[in-house]
Amino acid sequence: MAKLLxxxxxxxxxxxxxxxxxxxxxxxxxxxxxxxxFPEYGPERMGAPVLAFTRISDEPIRVHCHVTEPQYVVVLxxxxxxxxxxxxGVPEDxxxxxxxxxxxxxMRKAMRLTGRKVFTVNASRIAEETIGRPIPNTPLMGALIKxxxxxxxGDLLADTEQRLAKKFADRPQIVEGNLNAVxxxxxxxxxx
Amino acid sequence: MQEKIALTGNEAMALAMKQINPDVVAAYPIxxxxxxxxxxxxxxxxxxxxxxxxxxxxxxSAMSATLGASASGVRAMTATSSQGLAFMWEVLxxxxxxxxxxxxxxxxxxxxxPINIHGDHSDTxxxxxxxxxxxxxxxxxxxxxxxxxxxxxxxxxDVLLPTMVMMDGFIISHAMENLEILSDQDVQKFVGEFxxxxxxxxxxxxxxxxxxxxxxxxxMEFKRQQAEAMRTCKPVILQVAQEYAELTGRKYGLYEGxxxxxxxxxxxxxxxxxxxxxxVVDELREQGVKAGLLKLRVFRxxxxxxxxxxxxxxxxxxxxxxxxxxxxxxxxxxNEIRSAMYDVKDRPLIVDYIFGLGGRDVxxxxxxxxxxxxxxxxxxxxxxxxxxxxxxxE
Numbered sequence: 001m002a003k004l005l006x007x008x009x010x011x012x013x014x015x016x017x018x019x020x021x022x023x024x025x026x027x028x029x030x031x032x033x034x035x036x037x038f039p040e041y042g043p044e045r046m047g048a049p050v051l052a053f054t055r056i057s058d059e060p061i062r063v064h065c066h067v068t069e070p071q072y073v074v075v076l077x078x079x080x081x082x083x084x085x086x087x088x089g090v091p092e093d094x095x096x097x098x099x100x101x102x103x104x105x106x107m108r109k110a111m112r113l114t115g116r117k118v119f120t121v122n123a124s125r126i127a128e129e130t131i132g133r134p135i136p137n138t139p140l141m142g143a144l145i146k147x148x149x150x151x152x153x154g155d156l157l158a159d160t161e162q163r164l165a166k167k168f169a170d171r172p173q174i175v176e177g178n179l180n181a182v183x184x185x186x187x188x189x190x191x192x
Numbered sequence: 193m194q195e196k197i198a199l200t201g202n203e204a205m206a207l208a209m210k211q212i213n214p215d216v217v218a219a220y221p222i223x224x225x226x227x228x229x230x231x232x233x234x235x236x237x238x239x240x241x242x243x244x245x246x247x248x249x250x251x252x253s254a255m256s257a258t259l260g261a262s263a264s265g266v267r268a269m270t271a272t273s274s275q276g277l278a279f280m281w282e283v284l285x286x287x288x289x290x291x292x293x294x295x296x297x298x299x300x301x302x303x304x305x306p307i308n309i310h311g312d313h314s315d316t317x318x319x320x321x322x323x324x325x326x327x328x329x330x331x332x333x334x335x336x337x338x339x340x341x342x343x344x345x346x347x348x349x350d351v352l353l354p355t356m357v358m359m360d361g362f363i364i365s366h367a368m369e370n371l372e373i374l375s376d377q378d379v380q381k382f383v384g385e386f387x388x389x390x391x392x393x394x395x396x397x398x399x400x401x402x403x404x405x406x407x408x409x410x411x412m413e414f415k416r417q418q419a420e421a422m423r424t425c426k427p428v429i430l431q432v433a434q435e436y437a438e439l440t441g442r443k444y445g446l447y448e449g450x451x452x453x454x455x456x457x458x459x460x461x462x463x464x465x466x467x468x469x470x471x472v473v474d475e476l477r478e479q480g481v482k483a484g485l486l487k488l489r490v491f492r493x494x495x496x497x498x499x500x501x502x503x504x505x506x507x508x509x510x511x512x513x514x515x516x517x518x519x520x521x522x523x524x525x526x527n528e529i530r531s532a533m534y535d536v537k538d539r540p541l542i543v544d545y546i547f548g549l550g551g552r553d554v555x556x557x558x559x560x561x562x563x564x565x566x567x568x569x570x571x572x573x574x575x576x577x578x579x580x581x582x583x584x585x586e
Binding site for chain 1: 196197198200224309310331360362363364366367368369370464465467468470471553554555556
């Protein structure tokens with residue numbers, strides 16, 4: 001993977017797109033990759049569409065421009081498929097991973113999508129059942145590494161546990177819930 | 193011993209401040225620099241630094257309190273951005289005129305109006321004549337390294353001038369990147385104890401008058417001394433960089449030349465855009481085009497002799513300014529680079545591009561266009577336009 005890998009996260013304010021973009025970057029960094037993780041800052045507020053980006057490479061990353069041609073796209077909220085084009089700039093062999101209860105075939109039809117590979121996982125339900133809140137960001141990280149082979153599940157879990165343990169020092173059940181969410185989405189993600 | 197970690201630019205700056213462990217920090221929050229002092233205030237609350245943290249009601253007060261602390265003979269810092277820096281304006285000049293070695297991270301952000309929170313250099317370009325040293329950083333690693341070096345530079349007895357260290361708002365401040373960090377002990381050892389190179393200005397046992405009226409009888413002598421400090425601080429910047437390289441292996445100079453020595457076509461730019469431009473330089477080199485880059489690190493003092501030497505022999509040069517000078521003749525960097533090149537024999541053609549205002553993205557295609565323009569200028573020996581705007585709707 002000498003080539004620069006770029007990921008675009010489509011979410012709504014409050015769903016944790018920025019956190020996922022940076023947690024995944026940190027996890028990749030922990031296994032020796034060069035990374036960038038950054039959100040697009042506009043007038044953020046709860047529920048408004050937001051974008052975040054992750055870059056991963058074996059070489060030092062020098063570009064500091066926006067990501068416009070991501071190989072992978074993660075859609076945290078399926079309602080975003082109704083506005084704008086989440087597939088913009090994604091190459092023919094790119095991957096679209098969507099948080100939804102529907103199958104990849106159904107989603108492809110609904111999006112009238114040609115080319116690319118579509119994967120789906122019900123990350124909101126997984127989060128509800130494991131963390132107690134429908135925050136789909138951490139399960140989608142698990143699903144993403146499964147369908148892309150970006151990194152080993154064990155490495156992602158180890159680094160995510162360390163990061164979240166710092167943030168939720170007083171609430172270990174949140175850390176455990178998130179790790180279970182990552183594991184379950186890794187198992188449950190579906191392809192076409 | 194260094195540790196490899198991933199941090200945002202703001203986290204890296206806050207960490208460097210913690211490791212510097214200043215005596216006083218007085219600050220007021222402003223996007224996108226807020227996190228620096230927010231994270232630093234956590235260090236204070238958790239007892240990880242000895243710093244006296246002063247919360248103030250404005251940036252004018254932040255700089256005034258920092259100035260007061262520094263004048264009393266301690267190591268004092270603050271951090272700001274954009275309108276915050278603008279609000280510090282009059283006190284910036286006073287800090288420089290007292291020759292107080294205050295060190296301040298500045299997260300570059302566009303000045304209003306219209307109101308904008310994103311990165312451009314209009315804030316610090318406006319402060320370029322305030323008497324502060326200005327050091328610009330390409331990425332989180334450089335932001336961290338530059339802040340640590342700035343303490344040594346500012347406090348050196350041959351300098352004693354306030355120093356601001358810049359990184360691009362959001363593009364770097366809010367982007368997580370890999371970097372290598374030093375241990376707290378190594379940073380402490382590098383910056384050393386705050387030394388009194390002269391009696392503190394504010395000393396209860398030896399009271400003197402500070403900030404007196406100096407009219408046409410003495411004002412000019414004050415300014416002459418200030419100018420002399422700025423004129424003679426380059427060797428200190430290089431000496432500190434040398435010691436830092438010995439500690440970290442990371443080398444810094446007044447500027448960084450990237451494939452510049454044999455380049456026909458060169459871009460001159462500050463900060464994060466230099467990274468994007470390096471990618472295009474590599475691409476063009478593979479195609480056999482002699483492209484190069486000069487990233488200016490130290491804008492104040494302006495290293496005009498070194499720049500003239502590094503840029504002589506090029507056929508065409510494009511200066512990229514991330515702030516308009518509104519002089520109807522391009523940005524500040526362009527004007528100063530052109531001035532530096534005036535005494536060069538067979539000087540190259542030099543054009544200016546104003547770019548990235550208010551955070552407007554500058555991508556690989558924009559940089560490719562600039563090099564394509566330069567190739568045409570080098571070929572024809574003339575530039576259609578001296579000053580133009582990159583990536584704007586006209």
